[in-house]
Amino acid sequence: MNDPLATLDAAGALPRFAPGTVWLCGAGPGDPGLLTLHALHALRSADAIVYDALVSEAVMGFAGPEAAREFAGKRGGKLSPKQGDITDRLIELARAGKRVLRLKGGDPFVFGRGGEEALDLTRAGVPFRIVPGVTAGIGGLAYAGIPATTRDTNTGVILMTGHLAKADAPRDWASIARTGLPLILYMAMTHLDDIAADLVAGGLAPDTPVAIVSDATTPRQRVLVTTLAEARAAADRDGFRSPAIVAVGSIVALRALLVGGMTGLPA
Structure with a gap:
């Protein structure tokens, strides 16, 4: 069976994940079968993946073997990275020429702080793409x-x-x-x-x-x-x-x- 990503890529239907950009991407609620093809493409292509606590291990299994992984999970009542520090790291990685995947459980724009991060990336002049996901x-x-x-x-x-x-x-x-x-x-x-x-x-x-x-x-x-x-x-x-x-x-x-x-x- 043909790889659907390879088929889409051959047809020019996959967006280019350019160095120096950030993709704010939804990983869905846990089942890796609920990933979109754009999300799967991003996982395979990213140089650095900054991911949340609700991103399942099964989903992370699709990441490219060379991709750097940075955990940025926020959990209620526990010591968590500050939102500003996470965004600063996204900007730093993008300015270093990396293809940066910001991977969030569910959908990045539904209680996922994706809107906040998109605004900060805009202010910093860092290009980004939104990849919706299935919200929990x-x-x-x-x-x-x-x-x-x-x-x-x-x-x-x-x-x-x-x-x-x-x-x-x-x-x-x-x-x-x-x-x-x-x-x-x-x-x-x-x-x-x-x-x-x-x-x-x-x-x-x-x-x-x-x-x-x-x-x-x-x-x-x-x-x-x-x-x-x-x-x-x-x-x-x-x-x-x-x-x-x-x-x-x-x-x-x-x-x-x-x-x-x-x-x-x-x-």
Whole structure:
């Protein structure tokens, strides 16, 4: 079977990864099969790969053997590289003539700080390319049998982070609850009890369904279905920790209808 990258390259369909440039690239939520062909091309071509904690070992297995690898993972509650230092390193590597791959779990522009890095690269005059990836809030739920939208359940969905910086204003959870739209929460496990209580205080019923998907799309994937009232206790009881995606609302009920017919990862 022909290598799809070789076929695309021969057809002139692959972009050139030029020395002195940075590609801000999404690696997807974990399953290497969810990499885009552009991401695979970047992994094989890069001289230096600056990668995050949520980039799986299976994905890194596609990196070229000569590529330098630099870990730049940021994990809540643990000593992590500062964002400014990461961006400075990207600029330094690019100015040294390297083909620099900034590899992020999920999509770089969905809670991945890719927008911040792109702005800093622009200010520094470093050329860059954006390579979107499958975000965990969509792909991770799909692997758990939870569609982000269906015509019978919801006309939209809200993607939110469950982690707030100290300078951020408190959220108006009542307004969020009144939308009636399902929520897909990233980085919510640390504050899950507060989030659930605020949503109930804002008007959502305590028995609103909740799904927690940990290690989504990987062989370690686990799924917990519970309610807002029980979410924290159930997560603690079953040992659910980050990284995890939390879904709240009508879409969660679809899992019970779909999971029996699904193949692949344990759902």
